[in-house]
Amino acid sequence: MSLQRPTLLVLLPALLVGSLADRSILAQTQTEASAALETEIPGVAAFTRPPASFNPLTATDAEPDRYGFPQRPSRDLGADVLARWERRVMSQTRIVPQLKQTNTFHAPIRSLKQIKASGGTIEANSENWSGYAIVDPSNPFAKPGSQVEAQYIVPKPVSGCESGSETYSSANWVGIDGAFSNDVLQAGTETDLDCAAGASYYAWIEWYPNSEIRVTNLAVSPGDLISVSVFIAADASKHLSIENLTTRKSVSLAMTPPRGTELVGNSIEWIVERPTINNAALSKLTNYLLNPWTDIGGMTWPSRPGAPVAYLPNAAPAAATIYRLWMSDGTNQLGGVQLFSVDGAIPKAAPSLWFFATTPY
Known part of the structure; x- marks a missing residue:
């Protein structure tokens, strides 16, 4: 491009x-x-x-x-x-x-610790991510035609503040890379709470290790239905799309990699994250309570003409590993995700995800 x-x-x-x-x-x-x-x-x-x-x-x-x-x-x-x-x-x-470039970073997965493995899925704790990631060592997601997408309802903070100095952050996003790689190409929305100023919501894109870029004129409100996708175009350029299906407004962008970075293509993700502020300390997770996601999708297109290969939280090729991720600060569980799917559907129906916050604060 x-x-x-x-x-x-x-x-x-x-x-x-x-x-x-x-x-x-x-x-x-x-x-x-x-x-x-x-x-x-x-x-x-x-x-x-x-x-x-x-x-x-x-x-x-x-x-x-x-x-x-x-x-x-x-x-x-x-x-x-x-x-x-x-x-x-x-x-x-x-x-x-x-x-607008900010000082917020949505980083690769941190402090991954396996809990158990069953049927091709590994359950694990992470400091910053909750959700699902699929890792394929053949790096298929860097190829043209690869895509990850989802729809979700923008959550609203439900807990009160104990003092006016507290701040909380929660990011919904889909992306490529970030699980066992040093970059993440991602698009999503933020639900933040500043106890002095109130809640704020916005759309953003990012190619880590660069920081988040806010889309300041795409309005986002709690209860809006958002569709996000990250995909590789036929010419191998990297595209990101954010659509507010409630307001029927959308943006579509292309990004080139940060200096010294290339897309690995080893993983795709559907994540709720507590981001890193100033590329230093992890934020406190916004208590969003529940957050439903639907139309979960991921695929690669090894060759054209030819058939695409689906990668879903409940079904992936044998060479891939599915990770179900719980967010933990090392002492307390902060958030998790529940998968809902229709077993035996032909073709396999897109699964749904229900994220939930269990923050102790």
């Missing part, structure tokens, strides 16, 4: 009318070769609204990539997967994101 800078001749009318500050003007100056524009954050490009003539239901396989949509899923994954993709791409209104 090549990023396009608008030419001076195209921008001149906008300069004359004094509307250069309006980023929608930039969206209108993109060339037909690419729908991605550079942003104020180095290494991050934003996909703008596709032209009115673009119909994702009749587009070629290459066109969704051009406009920052996940690739059309194969019918081999089931009619429900294809229908879900069609609803997503047809119902959203793409906005040009406003971005």
Whole structure:
């Protein structure tokens, strides 16, 4: 994917009318070769609204990539997967994101300690993650066509504050890498509580070891239904999508890796995390009580033409290992996850996850 800078001749009318500050003007100056524009954050490009003539239901396989949509899923994954993709791409209104780098980091898994193993799934404790991770040593998730996605309801803090100086954080995200690798490519939302200022909610993307990048103009509220996905385009560029299905607003972005970093592609995840502040101390986990996730999906596409390979928390190829993760501070359990699935479904139905907080504070 090549990023396009608008030419001076195209921008001149906008300069004359004094509307250069309006980023929608930039969206209108993109060339037909690419729908991605550079942003104020180095290494991050934003996909703008596709032209009115673009119909994702009749587009070629290459066109969704051009406009920052996940690739059309194969019918081999089931009619429900294809229908879900069609609803997503047809119902959203793409906005040009406003971005802000912060001092919050969503890091790889920390202090992993196995509890038990059963039937190809390892249960383990982690300092910062709860959820599910799938690790495949063949590194399939770096290949074009790989994807991880989910939908969830934005949770709301339920516990009161004992003092005005306390702060709590909780991040929902899906991503590639981070389990037994030093990077994480991820997209999600945050539910934070500042006991002096109140609760706050926002969308973000990140390619760790760089810090979080907030999407400040994509509104997020408790109770909103959010869809997030991270996927590898046909040209191997790395794309991230966040859609607020309640407000029908979305952003789609592409990222290049931080200096000295490359995508390993050894794992995908569905995670609730207590992030790291200033890349130093772990935050206290927001007591969100319960947080339902649905439409859990992950896949690779080893070759085209050919069939995709599904990776789900309840079903993965034999070479892969599924991790069910509990969050613990070493003394207390802080959070966990429960898997719900329809056994024997053909094709296998997407499982659901229920996250829960058990924070002692």
